[in-house]
Every structure is written in C-alpha cells, then in structure tokens.
Amino acid sequence: LTEEDYNNHGMAQLAVEQGPVYNINIDIFNQVQHTITGWPGGKPGADDSQRPERAEPARKRSIVFSPHPDDDVISMGGTFIRLVDQGHDVHVAYQTSGNTAVWDDDVLRFVEFAIDFKQSVGEDTT
Structure with a gap:
C-alpha cells in the first residue's frame, strides 16, 4: 500500500504513528506469510514452528x-x-x-x- 492508500482508507493515523508505510507493509507481510501453508491439513512428518505445519496434524x-x-x-x-x-x-x-x-x-x-x-x-x- 502507498501512503495515499493509507490516507484514503482511514489509516492515516496508523501511518503517522507507525510509519513509514513501507515498514508497516513489510511488517504486516512478515506476520501474514507465516500463516500461509501449502499443507492445509498439516504436513505429516514435518514440523515447522514458523508456519502452521505440524508433524502430527490433528484430523480435521x-x-x-x-x-x-x-x-x-x-x-x-x-x-x-x-x-x-x-x-x-x-x-x-x-x-x-x-x-x-x-x-x-x-x-x-x-x-x-x-x-x-x-x-x-x-x-x-x-
């Protein structure tokens, strides 16, 4: 997102308090990327504490x-x-x-x- 995006969508104060917006974007990206997985049911035999994969996933x-x-x-x-x-x-x-x-x-x-x-x-x- 650009600074204009933050301003146009009611997030100008966030940009002022936490900016610059580039750093906000990178921080949010880093947080979100660890919630994405190619193994939605878990990856048997592999444990990754940085992502949602678990070595012994519960049956879903x-x-x-x-x-x-x-x-x-x-x-x-x-x-x-x-x-x-x-x-x-x-x-x-x-x-x-x-x-x-x-x-x-x-x-x-x-x-x-x-x-x-x-x-x-x-x-x-x-």
Whole structure:
C-alpha cells in the first residue's frame, strides 16, 4: 500500500504513528506469510514452528464449496486429494443443483457405487 492508500482508507493515523508505510507493509507481510501453508491439513512428518505445519496434524473436518459440479476438482483437486490421503474428513457442498450438468441416471449410478463401495469396506451406509 502507498501512503495515499493509507490516507484514503482511514489509516492515516496508523501511518503517522507507525510509519513509514513501507515498514508497516513489510511488517504486516512478515506476520501474514507465516500463516500461509501449502499443507492445509498439516504436513505429516514435518514440523515447522514458523508456519502452521505440524508433524502430527490433528484430523480435521473440511468442506469445499463448489459453485458448480466439477469445479471442486478443477480448482483444488490436488488439495482435496491431499486432505483425503491424510485421513481428513472432506465434504463438498455444491452451490447449484447441477440439474443441467449431471443426468439423473449418472447421479443414481454414482450414489449406488458410493453405497456399494462403503459397504465393501465395512462402513455403515445409513
């Protein structure tokens, strides 16, 4: 952000008290960068006290909001797979009915497959 940005958005006093704005920007960047991770579910076997990764991450429950069927896979399929492979409980919430993108027969076939698969590995399907 520039000094003008601080002035135009009600942060002029911050710039006066903590400035120069370049130093404020660098300080905030340094704080925020340590909250970003390429391992949203944790990185098994690696511990980094400077970032959110933990050697033994707790199992998490995640929900992926997908505007359309298949956007979840297209946009974040790698993350989705990583979370599932790590044993996290991952769900998808489609934000459209999908009525024009997925035929009823395909949906029913997939639901039947999912039920059969869960039963084959001994999971409850009720």
